[in-house]
Amino acid sequence: MSTRSNIAIKLRESDRNKNLKTVWGGRINPKGAQYLYVYCHNNGYPEGVGADLNRMFNGESYKKALEYILKGDRSTTETSYLDWRGEKCGPYTSNELSDCYENDYLYWMEEVDGEIVVHQYGEDEEESVDVAELDENLFEWVGENACDESYNPLDAEEGEDVIDDAVTAFVNSYYNQVINDDNFEDWRDYIYDYLKSRLTEYWEEMKE
DSSP states (O other), rough: OOOOEEEEEEGGGGGGGSEEEEETTEEETTTTTTTEEEEOSOOOOOOIIIIHHHHHHOOOOOHHHHHHHHTEEEESSSSHHHHHHHOHHHHHHHSGGGOOOOSSSSEEEETTEEEEEEETSSSTTTTTTGGGGGHHHHHHHHHHHHSSSOOOOSSSSSHHHHHHHHHHHHHHHHHHHHHHHHTHHHHHHHHHHHHHHHHHHHHHHOOO
């Protein structure tokens, strides 16, 4: 399932201006950036990529986690693009964790007391957006309007309207907590895209 995610590591200060070697012999110098990250194409959900990273790296060494990132972009947590189809892409640098958040999910690793700890971006941060509570109303609408297998709610004007209504409800409820004038449109687009993707996934499951 191609739910996209990024995977980042917070670099040691000693590595932030060092030429780091990729598995194919390339070199990348963060030039002072705090984070190194890669793209992962499939199964980016917390129960997918998130669970895999926790299993693979929580409590492990910084060296092991860094070597993993230096393998470049990934098809899955187990298979890099290099292994899959010979592509040499990534990793990428960023000085801000938020700038690594380019896809559906971001997971990041940091060294704490000599061991790696895996985090999901937004899970504990103040800017976290919990849009999952909107699913219930969205799916209830699907259940009421799904007449037959050929009917796709996203083809109906009402399908777009219900997503708009859900976004409006979220904004009205959470505006003072997580949304300000500077990033209002970014948050709105994020919420809308999330709900549309969830509705699409749900509908595909119903048809199977």
